[in-house]
Amino acid sequence: MEQRHLGRTGLRVSRLGLGTLTWGRNTGERDAADQLKAFWDAGGTLVDTADVYADGGAEYLLGRLIEDLVPRSDLVIATKAGSVPDPDRRFDASRGHLLSALDASLQRLGTDYVDLWQVHAFDPGTPLEETLQALDIAVSSGRARYVGVSNFCGWQLSKAATWQLAAPGRTPLASTQMEYSLLQRGVEREVLPAAVDLGVGLLPSSPLGRGVLTGKYRHGTPPESRGGSEDMAAFVAPYLDETARLIVDALAIAADGLAVSPLHVALAWVRDRPGVAAPILGARNAQQLIASLSVEALTLPDEICLALDDVSAPLHRYPDHDWSTL
Known part of the structure; x- marks a missing residue:
């Protein structure tokens, strides 16, 4: 699998990443092992997790598999901290919480360091410079090699990345992880331009539109799918509207013309967007x-990319619209 630099850093990652959102919850150890082995065999290196996935179960499971199945040195392990697992989905990006969470992640993963440590979300209750100081401490102490953020809007990412570049000794942000697909192009308004300008690599989550871009929901909701499960149905539901249907129909037409699946077209589209380092894949099983x-061998023709751009184009008005003629 092709390797790419993560942002403006020396860290190289596979241009597709493996996500572990369901590991330890819907995905058991055997299925997780099969996924990791298939990913590794294909040349994949970037494995993304978080301390709150399955309340730490995903990290623990990944740590067991690293020990028994795949050499630690062959993987780029990315994890996140800052989410607080309670019904209100709170965030705590204080220095104390983040560094304690990192120590707990390392223990569950069974490793001395993570390759990429990410702040899971912006915390308005903590000064940003305190949050970023935790990232510097993690790197200077050897517990993290590179750092990034997740779910930061445009101004939050710009402020954080600029702060880190403003003084010697601070660790530049390597990445930002955001949802990005043909069904969710909101990052193109501010986040992606800021990331490109500041040298921050984008790691798209849900690159298949929470599974909808595979085309599996065109004629109903399969009972074995995430949309048909009790705990994931609400996650998929926002992308089952009429707008999504039109995009998926266009995607299916493009796939037929290329003699590939809608999944491959959707994934190739987001993988090769400017500023993207590696979409994060979440799968139910190894198959x-x-x-x-x-999809590694597929590159979309320019005319297909343009057609998909048009049919999925988000509506951006002021201040993005060109008002120079007014």
């Missing part, structure tokens, strides 16, 4: 993952 990994 699903292998189908996604086979």
Whole structure:
């Protein structure tokens, strides 16, 4: 699998990443092992997790598999901290919480360091410079090699990245992780331009529109799908509207013309967008993952990209619209 630099850093990652959102919850150890082995065999290196996935279960499971299945040195392990697992989905990006969470992540993962440590979300209750100081401490202490953020809007990312570049000794942000797909192009308004300008690599989550871009929901909701499960149905539901249907129909037409699946077209589109380092793939089993990994050989023709751009274009008005003629 092709390797890319993560942002303006020396860290190289596979241009597709493996996500572990469901590990330790819907995905058991055997399925997780099959996924990791298939990903590694395909040349994949970037594995993304978080301390709140399955309340730490995903990290613990990944740590067991690293020990028994795949050499630690062959993987780029990324995890996150800052989310507080309670019904209100609170965020705590204070220095104390973040560094304690990192120590707990390392223990569950069974490793001395993570390759990429990310702040899971912006915390308005903590001064940003305190949050960023925790990232500097993590790197200077050897517990993290590179750092990034997740779910930061445009101004939050710009402020954080600029702060880190403003003084010697601070660790530049390597990445930002945001949802990005043909069904969710909101990052193109401010986040992606800021990331490109500041040398921050984008790691798209849900690159298949929470599974909708595979086309599996065109004629109903399969009972075995995430949309048909009790705990994930609400996650998929926002992308089952009429706007999404029109985009998926266009995607299916493009896929038919290229003799590939809608999944491959959707994934190739987001993988090769400017500023993107590596979309993060979430799969139910190894068979699903292998189908996604086979996109490696596909590059979309320019005319297909332009057609998909047009049919999925988000509505950006002021201040993005050109008002120079008014």
